[in-house]
Amino acid sequence: MAEGQSLLMRKTLLVITGASQGYGECLAKTFAQRLPSGSACLLLSRKPAKVEEIRTENMEAFYEKFDQSNFAECGRLFIQGMMDKNGIKLADYEQTMIIHNSGVLGDLTKFAWEMEDKDMVANVINVNITGMILLNSALMQCCEDAGQKNISIINISTLAAVMPLPSCSLYCASKAARDMYLQVLAKERSWVRVLNWAPGPLDTEMMVSCRQCADDELRQSYIEMHEKKTLLTCSQSAEKLMLLLERNTFKSGEHIDYYDVKE
């Protein structure tokens, strides 16, 4: 897709992970207002997404239960099955847009040298990295099978992907890996539009865990952001992302932070 031409103008099949709440849900609603008629959204999450609230005249919405830590669900057959079940044909759309929003923080009450809980560590790495890579490959292969060449991939990244934050070692490491995986992809497939989007400090459920993190200074800064109400709403952040996608002048694979984007 040519750079500079808005990514929001084509009839789109949107796939969003972690779409049942928080930022993922907000993104689904925001895209539903912006995408042209005939678009559709496949909402993937462990908990049911609010399909009725998300669906608009322009954008049909479908929900499928999905757990990114279950690799069987991240395979091409499973994903193609979801599409078939809902009558979604990739070739009917002018582009496929994948939003990798699903992710977990891990135990922020522990420091990097205290990461001994095998199940917890493995779960963070599996959900944030392995499952995401498998799902991304499956979706891109489905596009390949359907002859769909117009693909945009938006990874919901974080400042933590590029800045080491004490007591956030698993989150930092796994998000750095995601950014890097997509940077490689962007180099490999020049025509795919890839964005590593750091949405800013959002007032979501995740922030409750952040306010309990082990590092005193970081914890205090999260508590202050909460008390002084300087956290961003999901909508504020989603609108900035829309601006980026409309302008569509970012370098594919780039990591862009909310605060980097000028109105």
Added chain:
Amino acid sequence: MAEGQSLLMRKTLLVITGASQGYGECLAKTFAQRLPSGSACLLLSRKPAKVEEIRTENMEAFYEKFDQSNFAECGRLFIQGMMDKNGIKLADYEQTMIIHNSGVLGDLTKFAWEMEDKDMVANVINVNITGMILLNSALMQCCEDAGQKNISIINISTLAAVMPLPSCSLYCASKAARDMYLQVLAKERSWVRVLNWAPGPLDTEMMVSCRQCADDELRQSYIEMHEKKTLLTCSQSAEKLMLLLERNTFKSGEHIDYYDVKE
């Protein structure tokens, strides 16, 4: 440990993963020549390490079978058991040095959007990230238990951790994650010396796979390095690392490449 004081002067317990061949084996031999009398090395790898060739007057060497993809082996009990079995007492040494050398490339014949082989993808991520984090935590907790405060951690990183290389998505992503995990650790524990060391393009087994990678340009460059004999020997690279550890002026958590170090 004070910066600027050589890290090679103290009686050291060295732990090296992937020590049976290639760079890991070379590092073990190099340290054996440099560390002071009374030092010891615990060699961890799937295949047996050549203990007799590594052991010197100054450095005792022990081998234990170890598979970083088996998380049970990355736990504190298992690691402490290995030490006990070999009569290693952490408190007997003036420092513990951990060399995270173990790692796998993944299937370089596939591009990022072709990462559909669940077992292969999971294995790369498990060995390079999850197992490494669990082992590192276990070793640091063993040090904590023994009151050992002098800890140095050297991650065998790569240019691929900081530069996206086509057809190396899993390697790039997992190595970026390792770097980041240790950057966080370096911020959390200012007295631990942490180095992300990119050893340069080494003439090892791994290069055979590199010469078969999917990306034409990268594959050609690896083939040329091989033909023109511009790859580094493991010893060349190990010597540069010794220089860095002697100088001990690096910023903890820093990523340093072979070619960045001036003699």
